[in-house]
Amino acid sequence: QVQLVESGGGLVQAGGSLRLSCAASGRTFSSYTTGWFRQAPGKEREFVAAFSRSGGNPAYAESVKGRFTISRDNALNTVYLQMNSLKREDTAVYYCAARGGFQARNSPYDYDYWGQGTQVTVSS
Numbered sequence: 001q002v003q004l005v006e007s008g009g010g011l012v013q014a015g016g017s018l019r020l021s022c023a024a025s026g027r028t029f030s031s032y033t034t035g036w037f038r039q040a041p042g043k044e045r046e047f048v049a050a051f052s053r054s055g056g057n058p059a060y061a062e063s064v065k066g067r068f069t070i071s072r073d074n075a076l077n078t079v080y081l082q083m084n085s086l087k088r089e090d091t092a093v094y095y096c097a098a099r100g101g102f103q104a105r106n107s108p109y110d111y112d113y114w115g116q117g118t119q120v121t122v123s124s
Contacts, residue, residue, distance in 0.1 A: 001026050001027065001113070002024050002025070002026040002027050002029070002031075002032060002098055002113050003024065003025045003026050003113075004022055004023070004024055004096045004097070004098060004113055004114065004115035005022070005023050005025075005115055005116070006020060006021065006022050006094065006095065006096050006115040006116065006117060006118040007020070007021050007022075007023070007118060008020040008021050008118060009093075009094060009118030009119045009120045010119075010120070010121070011121045011122075011123060012086055012120070012121070012122055012123070013122070013123055013124075014086060014087055014088055014122055014123065014124050015085060015086065016086050016122075017082070017083060017084045017085075017086065018083045018086065018120060019080055019081070019082050019083070020036070020080065020081040020083070020094055020096075020118060020120070021078055021079075021080055022034070022036075022078060022079040022080070022081075022096030022115055023076075023077060023078050024077045024078070024079075024098070025077070028074065028077060029072065029074060029077045029078070029079065029098070030053065030072075030074045031053060031100070032053055032098040032099060032100060032113075033050060033051065033052050033053045033098065033099050033100075033101055033102060033103065033104055033105075034050065034051050034053075034070075034072060034079045034096065034097070034098050035047070035048070035049060035050030035051070035070075035096075035097045035098075035099075035104065035105075035106075035111060036048040036049050036050070036070060036079075036081045036094060036095070036096060036097070037094070037095045037097055037108055037111075038090075038092035038093065038094045038095065038120075039092055039093050039095070039117075040091060040092040040093075043092075045095070045108045046061065047061050047106035047107070047108070048060070048061055048064055048068065048070075048081070048094070049061065049064065049068055049069075049070040049081060050070065050104035050105065050106065051070050051071075051072050051079065051104060052102055052103060052104045053101075053102055054102045058070045058104065059104040059106065061106070063089075064083075064090075067083065067084050067085045067086075068081060068082065068083050068084070069081070069082040069084075070082075079096060081094070083120070086120075086122045087122060088122050088123070088124055089122075090120060090122050091120060091121050091122045092120060093117040093118065093119050093120075094117060094118050094119075094120050095114055095115055095117045096114070096115040097111035097113060097114050097115070098111060098112065098113040099111045099112050099113075100112065
């Protein structure tokens with residue numbers, strides 16, 4: 001099993017940047033495919049980005065492509081989400097997730113482990 005703890009959320013103006021971190025404890029992060037999802041009030045949880053445990057290019061939602069970057073530091077057991085050029089519509093609770101499979105799936109139902117979430121609020 002793996003336990004996930006997100007940090008780095010906050011309030012930022014539109015056009016600004018934030019970096020989210022997801023620290024894992026338990027089994028090493030390199031044993032999991034890891035992803036970020038987000039959920040805005042009244043909306044379903046949606047895929048943001050994911051990084052396969054086998055490496056290769058990360059997967060991104062179209063809405064964040066070119067603005068967000070997912071990365072992983074296996075030595076620190078941490079996954080990051082660098083968010084640039086933030087928009088008001090990026091406002092949501094952001095969740096880190098992990099799955100044992102190799103594919104970077106975009107459905108939350110394919111992920112087994114979740115963090116508690118961190119709030120990101122983008123003001124105009």
